[in-house]
Amino acid sequence: MTRMILLGLALAASAASAQAPRTSANYDFVYTYPSQAARIAPLKAWLDADKAKLRAKVAGEAAAFRRETQRDGSPFRKYDASKEWQVVADTPRFLSLSVATYDYSGGAHGYGASGGLLWDKRAAKRIEPKAVFVSVAGLDAALRKPWCDWLKRERVNRLGSASGTDDIFGQCPRVKELAVLLGSSSGKGFDRIGLIADQYVAGSYAEGPYEVTLPVTPAVLRAVKPEYRAAFVVR
Known part of the structure; x- marks a missing residue:
């Protein structure tokens, strides 16, 4: 589920790194981040680790749900999860990113959430925008x-x-x-x-x-x- 965060605030030029969606019998999974983030090695490493952690969590929970439905005979509904980062601003000191997540775990509907992240180029570290x-x-x-x-x-x-x-x-x-x-x-x-x-x-x-x-x-x-x-x- 892709959602443009604050239309007019995100940079149109923030093309996502080529990361193909992952699908299985139990779940669909998408995790993308922009090329500007991919060019910053420590930030890319953190994003890749976050992607691996989230995918493992989704895979484990979806597999557990399938086993549960097989035991009680209830219908299985495929899980769906996405986490998509976009560039909001790229200034001399900071790369500002937004993130939109979506999670569907077999209920009546999925749930979306939003957040942000700053990369301080001077200090080479991640900062929560409110910080x-x-x-x-x-x-x-x-x-x-x-x-x-x-x-x-x-x-x-x-x-x-x-x-x-x-x-x-x-x-x-x-x-x-x-x-x-x-x-x-x-x-x-x-x-x-x-x-x-x-x-x-x-x-x-x-x-x-x-x-x-x-x-x-x-x-x-x-x-x-x-x-x-x-x-x-x-x-």
């Missing part, structure tokens, strides 16, 4: 009004109501519950932030994910750790 901020609470404070205002409007567009379809999802989720992506319109510095509320975070499964791109403002910049502020540009 470049002084605190998640500080980032939440900087983004809360534009994020919640947008979510309210989007709920009206999708549902005809700002409160959602269920009281459970009537609130505006905090940034700690969201996937955070760092993007760049110029390739020089991060000047926009993508927020993704996956299914069941801001709405029901039927509503799908809520995704928005917001500009880096002075308030956002103040929430960035001093050692990373030079990598950001206020819009």
Whole structure:
């Protein structure tokens, strides 16, 4: 299941490395990452290890499910799993990636999830996007009004109501519950932030994910750790 993360935020030029889907009688499996990531040896090694670990997990769980259905005579439904990385931004210091995962394990429907990763070219290490901020609470404070205002409007567009379809999802989720992506319109510095509320975070499964791109403002910049502020540009 392929999903473009934040249309207009991901780089169109981030062609995935050639990695053929793996299929078996028990499961289908896809894991892709862009050529920019493949050119960074330690990052490629981590991605390949992650791919092998995930595939082994899926294979083991699907085989166990087949044995279970054979014992009790229930129908077997083939597992489906994918993990697809895309480039969000490639700046002088950072390679910013998004990831979309999908998992179907025999139930009524599958489940998708989102995330992000930064590769610090200077330090040669992986960083979680939220880790470049002084605190998640500080980032939440900087983004809360534009994020919640947008979510309210989007709920009206999708549902005809700002409160959602269920009281459970009537609130505006905090940034700690969201996937955070760092993007760049110029390739020089991060000047926009993508927020993704996956299914069941801001709405029901039927509503799908809520995704928005917001500009880096002075308030956002103040929430960035001093050692990373030079990598950001206020819009």
